[in-house]
Amino acid sequence: MTPPPATSSAARSGATSGGAQAPWLSRPFGAALRAIGIALALGGVTFVRWRATIDGGDALAIGLAFGLALVVVAVIAGQRPSVPSARSVATGIGGGAVLVVLAIVVSSGGPPGLAAPAAPFGPWAAITVLVAIGEEAVLRGALFDAAEEAAGLVVAIAFTSVLFALIHVPLYGWHVVPLDLAVGIWFAGLRLVSGRVAAPALAHALADLATWWL
Amino acid sequence: MTGRRSADRRRAAGVAVLGVGLLSIVIVGRLAPVEAPPLYDGVVVNDPYRWVDPPAGAKGGAKGATDTIPVKGDQSPLLAAATPEQPPQAQIFATPGSLTLPPGTTSIGVSIQPLSPDGAGDGQPSGGHIAGNVYRMAVASQDGTPVTAPASALVSVVIRGPGAMDVGTIEQYIGGAWHPLKTSASGFASTFLAVVTSFSDFAIVAPGAAHSTEPSAAAAASSSSGANPSAAASGAASGPSAVPESSPPATGGGGGGSGSIPVIPLVVVAVVVLGGVVVFLANRRKPPPPPRYQGARRR
Numbered sequence: 001m002t003p004p005p006a007t008s009s010a011a012r013s014g015a016t017s018g019g020a021q022a023p024w025l026s027r028p029f030g031a032a033l034r035a036i037g038i039a040l041a042l043g044g045v046t047f048v049r050w051r052a053t054i055d056g057g058d059a060l061a062i063g064l065a066f067g068l069a070l071v072v073v074a075v076i077a078g079q080r081p082s083v084p085s086a087r088s089v090a091t092g093i094g095g096g097a098v099l100v101v102l103a104i105v106v107s108s109g110g111p112p113g114l115a116a117p118a119a120p121f122g123p124w125a126a127i128t129v130l131v132a133i134g135e136e137a138v139l140r141g142a143l144f145d146a147a148e149e150a151a152g153l154v155v156a157i158a159f160t161s162v163l164f165a166l167i168h169v170p171l172y173g174w175h176v177v178p179l180d181l182a183v184g185i186w187f188a189g190l191r192l193v194s195g196r197v198a199a200p201a202l203a204h205a206l207a208d209l210a211t212w213w214l
Numbered sequence: 215m216t217g218r219r220s221a222d223r224r225r226a227a228g229v230a231v232l233g234v235g236l237l238s239i240v241i242v243g244r245l246a247p248v249e250a251p252p253l254y255d256g257v258v259v260n261d262p263y264r265w266v267d268p269p270a271g272a273k274g275g276a277k278g279a280t281d282t283i284p285v286k287g288d289q290s291p292l293l294a295a296a297t298p299e300q301p302p303q304a305q306i307f308a309t310p311g312s313l314t315l316p317p318g319t320t321s322i323g324v325s326i327q328p329l330s331p332d333g334a335g336d337g338q339p340s341g342g343h344i345a346g347n348v349y350r351m352a353v354a355s356q357d358g359t360p361v362t363a364p365a366s367a368l369v370s371v372v373i374r375g376p377g378a379m380d381v382g383t384i385e386q387y388i389g390g391a392w393h394p395l396k397t398s399a400s401g402f403a404s405t406f407l408a409v410v411t412s413f414s415d416f417a418i419v420a421p422g423a424a425h426s427t428e429p430s431a432a433a434a435a436s437s438s439s440g441a442n443p444s445a446a447a448s449g450a451a452s453g454p455s456a457v458p459e460s461s462p463p464a465t466g467g468g469g470g471g472s473g474s475i476p477v478i479p480l481v482v483v484a485v486v487v488l489g490g491v492v493v494f495l496a497n498r499r500k501p502p503p504p505p506r507y508q509g510a511r512r513r
Binding site: 050053098099102153157170171178179181182183184185186187188189190191192193194195 | 230231234238245
């Protein structure tokens with residue numbers, strides 16, 4: 001029996017039609033539900049992180065819990081670790097380097113010492129990388145896939161970029177939204193160009209690590 | 215073949231998206247720069263805010279800073295003084311040559327001292343309430359003559375507020391009144407920056423009435439003269455007009471008491487489990503249909 005022709009949405013996601021009953025109706029709906037669930041989980045984790053931070057909890061412990069929670073969300077949502085391709089690594093390093101250069105050239109720069117984290121570099125760096133990977137696995141990984149399957153590429157880019165900006169508001173304030181929105185689009189571009197989450201994750205991690213020196 | 219074409223199309227779309235992203239970053243960087251780190255996230259490690267008079271559940275032990283910097287020649291040296299918290303709760307920055315030195319200056323002394331809002335003059339800011347400590351900043355020559363700076367020198371004070379503050383104005387206490395300064399948010403840790411031309415008492419003023427995270431300020435507002443700072447420290451009523459906002463925050467409420475910390479792991483687990491259930495349900499696939507009958511098997 002020949003399966004019914006796949007719709008454009010299903011074709012985009014590379015999905016094959018499963019059941020005999022109108023999969024083109026149920027798949028986007030399921031993907032939308034999945035996207036909503038992932039977004040809710042991300043929002044919940046972000047809220048808890050914000051509460052813990054304003055309650056004066058240990059920042060490294062909060063960061064570790066936040067990063068692990070994101071990884072758990074990503075794994076539950078279907079993301080699986082894999083060895084990144086050389087292309088992804090190169091794209092990620094290039095993407096991160098662009099962000100660092102832009103931060104130096106474009107942004108006005110704060111007073112010296114203003115942003116120096118109150119932690120030893122090693123643990124801070126490890127947790128920073130974990131958080132960056134976790135955020136990308138959720139946003140540009142699981143959520144991007146679900147949103148694209150549900151509503152297409154443009155919506156996926158917009159949705160993940162907006163959420164990326166919003167999850168930073170509780171800690172940094174609304175004024176970071178424009179920048180984080182733009183960077184979210186950049187990360188989405190890295191994901192599309194490389195085809196993998198590894199590229200935006202690497203770029204994100206590099207940009208975050210650079211804050212130690214910037 | 216079709217798959218490769220599709221991948222190429224996605225890659226081309228990705229290049230276009232990268233272009234949009236790059237352009238957006240440049241435009242945003244020009245129009246609305248964020249003055250401290252490129253906030254894509256990372257782990258922000260902040261010490262909790264240190265109060266002179268801590269509200270219930272908050273940390274005390276705010277510290278000051280002093281320094282003496284030798285002056286060589288006529289130009290003022292680089293001045294970068296900060297309190298020891300991370301990030302510092304109060305800082306002064308002056309680039310070399312930016313301060314106007316009295317003749318004969320051989321060294322300048324810098325002092326930053328935290329004060330309770332109660333002890334920082336009688337007046338209260340008109341446009342809001344003092345958030346956090348008041349910082350008394352002094353920069354003077356070796357004989358105690360105050361050092362000033364022209365506005366064009368961009369000598370700046372940086373003050374960090376308690377909690378997560380999005381809006382605030384640095385105000386300076388001069389001549390018995392608080393005067394707002396042009397303030398910019400640093401984009402990091404409730405920290406604000408203002409250019410100054412002289413040094414005295416500075417504080418962050420948040421709009422509206424004090425709320426439960428700032429009982430010291432609330433208590434100060436309710437007792438304009440001679441209030442006992444320790445009353446504010448305990449969050450207890452310092453007089454008949456003591457406002458409810460100065461009472462200790464309820465656990466799990468909007469205030470931010472430390473009592474809500476133990477529930478955090480439970481909430482994390484609950485959120486992850488809830489999200490997982492939703493994702494699982496959404497991912498659940500129907501079992502594959504039974505294989506079609508293809509005739510009797512031969513044994």
